[in-house]
Amino acid sequence: MLQVRVWRGAERGEFQLFEVPRLESQTVLDVVTYIQRRCDPTLSYRFACRVGVCGSCAMSVNGQSRWTCRTHVSKVAADDRLEIAPLRNLPVVKDLVTDMREFFDKWARARGRFQGDKRRTDDFARVSPESRERRLVDASIECIGCGVCYSACDVVTWNPDYLGPAALNRAWTLVNDVRDVAADQRLMAVAGDAGCHACHTHMNCTERCPKQISPTAGIAGLKRLVLDAAVKGRL
Numbered sequence: 001m002l003q004v005r006v007w008r009g010a011e012r013g014e015f016q017l018f019e020v021p022r023l024e025s026q027t028v029l030d031v032v033t034y035i036q037r038r039c040d041p042t043l044s045y046r047f048a049c050r051v052g053v054c055g056s057c058a059m060s061v062n063g064q065s066r067w068t069c070r071t072h073v074s075k076v077a078a079d080d081r082l083e084i085a086p087l088r089n090l091p092v093v094k095d096l097v098t099d100m101r102e103f104f105d106k107w108a109r110a111r112g113r114f115q116g117d118k119r120r121t122d123d124f125a126r127v128s129p130e131s132r133e134r135r136l137v138d139a140s141i142e143c144i145g146c147g148v149c150y151s152a153c154d155v156v157t158w159n160p161d162y163l164g165p166a167a168l169n170r171a172w173t174l175v176n177d178v179r180d181v182a183a184d185q186r187l188m189a190v191a192g193d194a195g196c197h198a199c200h201t202h203m204n205c206t207e208r209c210p211k212q213i214s215p216t217a218g219i220a221g222l223k224r225l226v227l228d229a230a231v232k233g234r235l
């Protein structure tokens, strides 16, 4: 049997202990689902795809932020104990559900929306897969918006205004997109005290990202581009 402590409540609450049968190839999301279906139907949690695509199932598992649908119990509960809590750095709605609004509001603040200048009658842009810009985009574009990096970032904890690794990674993806025409406005948006220069480069985001993205590298790239644009008088 697994001994599973699960956070119950909102900002105030406590851990509740459940016993869950241990099964082969069981994921942490399977454990949470078992508890909700067999032990307590009032347990709130969020998931959709169960296969690592939607990004909605992230939680804190034994103190570390993880996507729970792709995290096998055997990897994280060697002693048959699990502690499952909501993601850090976000308001808790109930139990394991966090309010993601400020996370995605920060994507908007970082101008995380593609802005092109082509019409639907124009030809497709051709971007060589071998080009430097395309390789930089390819390395950062697979973000699923899970919030794991944001939850793992201590600078977000210290400075809740900080845009955070996911929004900055999105900005980095777009400034490298040769079809986008708002690069300087985006650099302006990420240049302030709560932007890329607040990053302390301690890599928690990169170590925890389940999609092997390195927001740390992207943020370092943004710092260089902001400096370059400022020196050239564009900001």
Ligand code: SF4
Pocket: 152, 153, 154, 155, 156, 164, 165, 198, 199, 200, 201, 202, 203, 204, 205, 206, 215, 216, 219
């Ligand atoms: S590298 Fe920067 S964004 Fe990533 S966890 Fe550290 S401070 Fe946060």
Ligand code: SF4
Pocket: 142, 143, 144, 145, 146, 147, 148, 149, 150, 165, 166, 169, 208, 209, 210, 211, 212, 213, 215
């Ligand atoms: S950068 Fe990685 S950890 Fe952060 S939201 Fe995207 S996929 Fe999740």
Ligand code: FES
Pocket: 047, 048, 049, 050, 051, 052, 053, 054, 055, 056, 057, 058, 067, 068, 069, 070
């Ligand atoms: S449920 Fe979709 S990523 Fe886990």
